[in-house]
Amino acid sequence: MSSAYLLVSHGSRDPRPEIAMQHLAGLVNHKLQKSISPPKSENIVGIAYLEMSSKPLHEQITKFAQSALAGGCNRLKIIPLFLLPGVHVMTDIPTEIALAQQTFGQDIIIDLEPHLGSKPGLEKLLTKQMATIKTQAWILLAHGSRRPGSQQPVETMAANLGAVSAYWATSGSLESRVKELIAAGKREIAILPYFLFTGGITDAIAQSVEELKLHFPTVTFQLAQPLGASAELADLIWELILYT
Known part of the structure; x- marks a missing residue:
């Protein structure tokens, strides 16, 4: 067929x-x-x-x-x-x-x-992206949803990648996760946008990271690219x- x-x-x-x-x-x-x-x-x-x-x-x-x-x-x-x-x-x-x-x-x-x-190979692809950046801590940043259970796949993926999860549109914001990592002694933080392509949201994320650099000048921030x-x-x- x-x-x-x-x-x-x-x-x-x-x-x-x-x-x-x-x-x-x-x-x-x-x-x-x-x-x-x-x-x-x-x-x-x-x-x-x-x-x-x-x-x-x-x-x-x-x-x-x-x-x-x-x-x-x-x-x-x-x-x-x-x-x-x-x-x-x-x-x-x-x-x-x-x-x-x-x-x-x-x-x-x-x-x-x-x-x-749902494809297991996606995790390998994200791991390959992460391997290009040296850092003390990773944040996996997804869009987020209020639908019950919708965030569990992000939590699982973050755990498998050795990262902490954050969400752009719901609780568990990027800034709150950054503050938690800084409180834990991390001074090098990288953010991996869990998005397919560059667009309006990833532009807004990049702007947010620039603001974080100003608020926390002793911390080094790096922003990875979406899958592309x-x-x-x-x-x-x-x-x-x-x-x-």
């Missing part, structure tokens, strides 16, 4: 995440085409957005599915590029997929794959596609 793939992210008004998504889709498409004999002339990897798009997600899925069907694919796999299993992954995206599936009946099967954050549209991330998505 021939498949096409649609990478779905949250969406943003900032143009940088869309550029990164396009680049990432190109990397994944290249890897897939190399595995197909003969390669297809058209892209079999597309991108779509849950929010901040001119069309709802189910219409974006329908449009790409029509293209995939015309290209000889009879299965479309939706890959949520979300780091956490929140309401978007658990409820919103499945609802949109169901709406799109109604358009096609059995002509093309639309499957929902596991979200990116790297070849390593494309490899992780490729593995997710292969083994699901």
Whole structure:
């Protein structure tokens, strides 16, 4: 059964995440085409957005599915590029997929794959990023959610990485974690943004780190980059596609 793939992210008004998504889709498409004999002339990897798009997600899925069907694919796999299993992954995206599936009946099967954050290899990728910075303490900074249980994956990831967790939009703020580490005697602190791409929030995080440098001049702060549209991330998505 021939498949096409649609990478779905949250969406943003900032143009940088869309550029990164396009680049990432190109990397994944290249890897897939190399595995197909003969390669297809058209892209079999597309991108779509849950929010901040001119069309709802189910219409974006329908449009790409029509293209995939015309290209000889009879299965479309939706890959949520979300780091956490929140309401978007658990409820919103499945609802949109169901709406799109109604358009096609059995002509093309639309499957929902596991979200990116469920992939064990993500931890290895973050560890590789951390290895480039020498510091006494790490903070894993995620967006945060008030949904019950939503922060547990962040807590687990932080513990596995030897970091402490912090949240941008909920309690357990970056500044509070910094103060706790300073009280514990740490004078070198690095922050790892648990986000896919550079955008408005990561810009705000960078500004917050500059303010922390002014407030705590005896402490050295370093800010790592978000995951980004790297070849390593494309490899992780490729593995997710292969083994699901």
